[in-house]
Amino acid sequence: VRSFYEDDENSRMMPNQKDVITVIHNGEKRKKQKRLMLCDIISLHNQFKMRKFFNKEKFPHFQISFSKFAELRPKWCVSAGSNGTHTVCVCTIHQNFKNMCDAV
Numbered sequence: 001v002r003s004f005y006e007d008d009e010n011s012r013m014m015p016n017q018k019d020v021i022t023v024i025h026n027g028e029k030r031k032k033q034k035r036l037m038l039c040d041i042i043s044l045h046n047q048f049k050m051r052k053f054f055n056k057e058k059f060p061h062f063q064i065s066f067s068k069f070a071e072l073r074p075k076w077c078v079s080a081g082s083n084g085t086h087t088v089c090v091c092t093i094h095q096n097f098k099n100m101c102d103a104v
Contacts, residue, residue, distance in 0.1 A: 001064070001072040004048055011035040011077050021076045032076040040079065045069045 005011060012035060019034045037044065045066050 001048070001069060002074055004051070005037070005044070005074055005077045006035060010039075010044055010047070011037045023075055032074075035074075035077045037077055037079050041070050041073070042066070 014034045014036055020031045021034055022029050023032050024030075048064070048069065
């Protein structure tokens, strides 16, 4: 589930150096770059259920509820309405425009 959240199709890394979150892993602190989810959690859950690696032949009894899917979301994957994300637009039109302006 974590790799699904961190997939570039579902979330993007936030560009600023200060967009990090400190996570405690095995007793030591690590800094992780925040990732901005490209859609809401309900849509991601539906995509996860339809994904090819969610294979019924391999895992016939594997089902994940929405509440468990939301609980397994990593702390560094934030939604677009989270604090500090209002300055970041994730649409490709604005990103392409920004890249063209930066090139000039």
